[in-house]
Amino acid sequence: MIPLATVIWLLGIIHQTRQLFLESPSNLSTIAGESVTFRCAAEKSPEPIVYSQWKSNTGSLLGYHQEGVLPGHQGRFSYVKQNAEELHLKITHVNLDDDGEYECQMLHPEEGPIRAKAFLNILVPPQLVYFSNYQPNSVIAVKENTPLNITCVVPNVKPDPQVSWYMDGKVMSRDVKQASMPHLNKTFTVYTSLVIQPGRSDHGKIVTCEVVQKETETRITTNTTLDVLFPPSEPIVEILGNPSVLRAGDNVTVACAVTGGNPPPDVFWYHENKRLQSHSTLDTRTKEIRNVYSFIATQNDNMAEYECRANNSHSGNAKRKALKFEVNYPPASVELFGESNIRYGSSAMIQCKSLSSNPASQITWVINGRTVPTPTQREFFMENGIVSSSNISVHSNELSQDAHQINVECIATNPEGSSAKQHLIKIIAPPKAPRITGLEDRKFFEGDIVNVTCEAQGGNPLAELSWYRGSEKVNGAHNEVAGFSSFSTLALRVDRTMNTQRLKCEATNAALDEPLIESQYLSVYYPPRRVLIRPAESSDQRLLINKPARLVCGTLSSNPAAQITWQFSRANDGKVHPGDVSLNETTRDNGYNVENVLSFVPTEEYDGTVVHCIANHPEWKHSVNTSFPLNVMYPPKMLVNDPVTVIMSEGDSFKENLTVRGNPAVSLWQWRKNGVPFDHTIGRVFARGAVLSGKQLLSTDAGVYTLTATNSVGSTNITIKLAVEYSARITSISTPVIAATGDTILLECEAEGEPSKSNMINWYKNGEPLPTQYRGNKKAILRLNATEQQSGEYICRADNGIGVPAEGKTFLLVNSAPRVLPVARYSKTAGILGGVAKARCKVYAVPTVEFVWEKDEQLIKKNSSKYSIVNTQIDYSTYESTLWIKNIVPDDYTKTVKCIARNSFGTDYLSIPIIPPTNPEEPFNLTMTNSTLNTISVAWEPRFDGGSDQIFEIKYKKQNDDLIHLVNTSHTNLRLSGLAIANTYYFQIRAINARGFASGWTSPVIFATLNEDGVNIAMVQNREMKYIKYFPVLLIAICCILIAILVACCLLCSRNKKRKLREKTEMARTAINGGDVRQVQMYGTMMGHDGMTRHDIDDRPDMSEDEHSVRTMIEVSPNGYMQPIEPMLYESTGLLEYDYQSGRSYMGSSQGTTGRNITYANVPYPEPPQPSYHHHSNWNSLQRQSNNNTSPQHHLSTFINPMGVRAGPINYAQLDGDLV
Structure with a gap:
């Protein structure tokens, strides 16, 4: 035990401590989430409090701090003080972690340290209450008088609440147990269980679990409803109306009533263990379920049992109650048993x-209408009633013999009705013999x-007549009775089996x-x-064939014997033909068999012939014939x-079907071609039996085909040529021949064909x-004397009138010096600054030519960073050389490159100026190559392309129609479809190159489609209009001639001035370069057509007319005449597609062009190497094809140029910097 002094000492210290505190902290309780303040203040003293602090519930000191929020604790702890003697602790948003003991500590200058403790109790009100095994507000199904344990759970509360149970508002205190389970967070889960044993009176009652926490004044509840399962009561059955006697046909109504039961029971009526169709009704007031069934009573309901069954899911076996009926009903009928026929003088027993x-x-x-005494009667009890039985004996001698029958009647009677039945007894007698x-x-x-008839008279009953043929009974007779006789009539169809056969009639009775x-x-x-x-x-x-033959004709069973x-x-x-009788015999059925023989010698004509055998006799109604087809083998x-x-x-293909006749059919087909056997197929000829056919024949398939057809008799042959x-x-x-002038040359050509005709082989040159x-x-x-005029291509043409003539070509190449061919497109070259230009020249020479390129009389090396040269042989005598000029600089525009071609016989050259990119030149020679009812095909020849690839835009419109159509193509020909029949169209064409520059339109030309008769409508219209417009046209022509004379004079004056200027320029160049001046012929300036204007180069002030001339210079050959122009045509297989992008601005325009990389395809020269500083082009899929005049016609697509077409060249004098 603690000493008393110690206790007194402790109490003194506590008292002293309380005297030192003016305000001691007190215990506090609060709900989690609220705020609390522990107050602590000391007595005032002369000396102020030196130190003061609080200790938390975890034992940690909160430290010496001034007023304000304390560090840590999520900023929820703070000191509150107004003077030095007080230090209050405020806690906000308290939680369960704050629950516990807190201590206020102060250091008094006189008394020393003083302390005071207080507890913080965190209250957690109940938030949820639930049943551990059941859902809230659910229904609990339980059997009657079965114990039920319900547990109510209140989780996470502090302190423990008070839990109460109620049933329909009545407190339940018995069999209630409660327990709690603590948690680490100082809360508890409370479990309260209630054990009850509900009866049927508790069905539907509400069980409530109520939770009350006084500290927080919280009250929550949860409910459940009892569903008590119990069986129904015993069924009560009755017959409504309580009839004293039930009779068959009465309407009977039975009722079955059952009270109670949960769930409500099913109540049904059953008869012979089969549920009857009836319906139950529920009385909500008395809770009685009633099933009423009505039916019509029949004799089967006598002693029958109707059972009511009530059953629910809790009752186990159904509860049953039965009713048994007794139904009165009369006998439905009676049954009579006994003999129906008796002979006179005998008796019969009837039951x-x-x-x-x-x-x-x-x-x-x-009996016969007279009541006789009833013998003894017996009764038999059956399941649904009683059966009565009685026997009586009847004697025939009690009646007269003429009556022939006895009528016996039996009547059964009871109180509900009666039933009767009659029985007829016949007295029998024999008839007379039939006839x-x-x-x-x-x-x-x-x-x-x-028709045969059988009659039998008399007898009782009358006789029954039957027919027999031999021993076989014949059916189908018609029997009848007339008076005291029986008649039977038989319609008999006579056949051969009845010959000599017995037909009998039988009469029978009882x-x-x-x-x-x-x-x-x-x-x-x-x-x-x-x-x-x-x-x-x-x-x-x-x-x-040709072998004597005999045929036998036989007849089977006829009467009399047949005549054949x-x-x-x-x-x-x-x-x-009568033939010879070889047999005449009697058959078993008394008929006759006859055979007759015919002899003859068959020939081929007899094959397939039908032989008829005719059997006849005068006693027959008709003859009998048969046929026999003769099968004669040959x-x-x-x-x-x-x-x-x-x-x-x-x-071609053919099919020849040879008709072969033989008997038997051909068994072996053998084919030979030119005497050589083959099996089914040889070359493209097929043999199948007698059919010879060919598909897509070749010349090697021709020949003599022999067919041998064989059968078992012999064989035959036939020939097909x-x-x-x-x-x-x-x-x-x-082969091509190279010869010197004066040599004699023989060109030979061999050909074959079917048919082979004389003079079918001919030689041609230039058509x-x-x-x-x-x-x-x-x-x-062909014999030739070699001269330069004879040099060229020679065509051998073979034509035998079948198909397309065959052609072969060879060349006579006469040695000659090179000759540059004047091609309009090759007259100049152009390229952008920093870009690439291509100069080309085409030369005719025999033998091989050597190309040399010069620039300003300086030899150009074949391949360098500046130049690339590609030489190509086009045919045996035509060669082409291409010079690629790269990294063009402004100085290049003042230069001229020279293509020199030379061989052992001479030299020729072509000077090609380098110019800036410019407009392409107008195409020329626009002609119509073909026309139909709704199509027109046109072709043209291109000129210089302005330094980049070009396409051609065709403009056409129908006469007297303002609608203009534009199409474009990269080819030099096109075919327009969908045109109107017999209409005239105006056509113009211009060139547009890849840089967007365009040439002028050509003068309109008139083409027309054909009319329905295939006539060119333009020619017809021109012929018709010739005379109608003769005078106006003549007048206009005179005016035009006068105007032309005036214009010619003006042009002549202007040309003289320009010629002098050109001569001065050439003289200046000669003086500088020391070179010779070649003759040139100037053909005017590049002028637009149809009123179109050009940007004249005079707008470029920094450049002279000589430096960038827009005149067309055509060189003249040393012989003094202008070289013929051979157009070089593009053969493109596709249409131009390009995008035109904005870039740099030239000549004050808002849009410019960018550099491009071009892909060259199908050309005989390689693409030059591309400098690394070239930009990729926005021209897509622009392909340059090889130049020839065999490009096919192509359909067109619309040409799209988003930036429009340039009307003139770029003014390079205004460009600043790299163009690429």
Whole structure:
């Protein structure tokens, strides 16, 4: 024990401590989330408090701080003080971690340290209450008087609340247990259980769990409802109306009532364990379920049981209650058993039995309308009633013999009704013998219908008549009774089986032990059913040509015997042949079999002939015939004339079906070509049996085809001569010949074709035929004296009138000096600064030419960083050289490059100026190459492209129509479709290059489509208008001539001035360069057409006319005449597609062009190397093709140039910097 002094000392210290505190901290309770303040203040003293602090519930010191929020604790702890003697601790948003003991500590200057403690109790009110195994507000199903444990759970509360149970508001205190489970966060989970044993009276009551926490004044509840399961009461059954007696046909209503039960029970009526169709009703006031069933009582309901069954899911076996009925009903009928026929003088026993009835029936006998005493009656109890039975004996001698029958009636009667039935007993007697009529004429023909009658008189019952043919009964007779006689009539169809057969009639009745019979015999005439023909010697029906043959015709069973004749069905043979009788015998059915033989010698004409055998007799109504086709075997025979000639063209197909006749059919087909056998196929010829066919024949398929057809008798041959016509083809032609002037040259050409014709091989040059020498039909020789005029291409043409003529070419190449060919597009070259320019020249020379390029009389090296040279041989005598000039600088525009071509016979050259990019030049020679009803095909020749690839824009419109159509193409020809029939169109064309520059439009030309008669409408209109407009046209022509004279004078003056200026320029160049001046002929300046204007180069002030002239200079050959222009055409397989982008601005325009990389495809020269500083082009898929005049026509697409077409060249004098 603690000493008393110690206790007194502690109490003193506590008292002293309390005296030192003016305000001691006190215990606090609050709900989590609220704020609290522990107050602590000391007594005032002269000396101020030196130190003061608080210690938290975790034992940690909160430190010496001034007023304000303390560090840590999420900023929830703070000191509150107004003077030095007080230090209050404020805690905001308290939580369970703040629960515990706090201590205020102060250091008093006089008394020393003083302390005071207080507790903070955090309250957690209940937020949730629930049943551990049930959902809130749910229904708990429980069987009646079964214990039920319900547990209520209150989680996470502090302190423990008070939990109470209620049932429909009544407090439940028995069998209540409570427990709590602490948690680490100082809260508790409270478990309260209630154990009850509900009865049916508790069904539907509400059980409530209520939780009350006084500290926080919190009250929450949760509920559940009891669903008590219990069985229903015993069924109560009754018959509504309580009838004293039930009779068959009454309407009976039974009811079954059941009270209670949860869930509500199912109540149904059952009969013989089968549920009846009825419906239950529920009385909500009394909770009674009632099922009422109505039915019509029948005799089957007598002693029947109707059962009511009530059942729910809790009752286990159904509860049952049954009703048993007794139903009165009369007998439905009676049944009589006994003999129906008795002979006179005998008796019969008759039994009468009623069907079931309730009550039992009484039986009464009535014989021939007279009631007789009823013998003893017996009763038998059945399941649904009682059966009554009685026997009586009836004697025939009690009646007269003429009555022939006894009528016996049985009557069964009970209180509900009666039923009766009669039974007839016949007294039997035999009839008289039957008699047959209708067969007085004993000869009948097969197929005749004979009506025969049989009559039997008297008898009781009357006789039953039956017909028999031999021992076989005949059905289908018509029987009738007339008076005291029976009659039977039979319609008998006579056939051969009845010949000499017995027909009998039998009469029977109950009084006869054996039937009475009458019979007669028949005689039937009939022809044979069929006639057969067969060969006499063997079973083989085939006959061999020219070999004697015999045929046998036989008839089977006829009456009388058949008379046979023969006849052939050939057109010229109507003769009847009697033949020879070889057999005449009697059959088992008394008929006759006859055979007749015909002898003859068969020939080929007999094959397929039908032989008729005719069997006849005067006693028959018709004859019987049969046919026998003669199968005469003979060797194969062709039905066409030999030989057969077939003429076809090469590439055609044919089918020749040879008709071969033979018997038997051909078993072996053998084909030979030119005597050599083949199997089915040879080359492109196919043999299948007698059919010879060919598909896409070649000349090698021609020949003599022989068919051998063989059968078992012999063989035959036929020949087909197949001739395959094909167009002439050249098999050999002289190789190109290089010769010197004066040499004699022989050019040979060999050809073949089918048919081969004389003079079918000819030589041509420039489309003109040449004198030719012939060696037979297959060789032509051309003799030439080699001169420069004879040099060139020679065509050998072979034409035999079949297909397209064949052509072969060779060349006579006469040695000559190079000659530059004047090509308009090659007259100059152009390129942008920093870009690439291409200069080309084409030369004719024999033999091979060597190209050299010069610039300002300086030899250009073949390949360097500045230049690239590509030489190409186009054909045997035409060569082309291409110079690529790279990294163009302004100084290049003042230069001229020279293409020099030389061989051992001479030299020629072409000077090509380098100019800035400019407009392309107008195409020329726009012509119509073809026209149809709705299409026009045109072609043209291009000129210089201005330094970049060009396309061609075609403008056309219909006469008297303002709608203009524009199409473009990269080709030099096009075909326009969808045009109007017999209409005139105006056509113009211009060139547009890749930089957007365009040439002027050409002068309009008129083309027209054909009319429906195939006539060119333009020619017709021109012819018609010729005379109509003669005078106006003449007047206009005179005016034009006068104007032209005036213009010519002006132009002549201007040309003289320009010529002098050019001569001065050439003289200046000569003086500088020391070179010779070649003659030039100037053909005016580049002028636009149709009113179109150009940006004249005079607008460039920094450049002279000489430096960048827009005049067209055409060099003149040393011989003094202008070289003919050979157009070089693009052969592009696609249309131009490019994008035009904005870039630099030139000549004051708002848009410019960018550099481009061009892909060259299908050209005979390589693409020059591209400098690394070139930009990628925005011209997509622009392809340059090889230049030739064989480009095909192409359909067009619309040309799209978003920036429009340049009307003039770029003013390079205004450019600053790199252009690329």
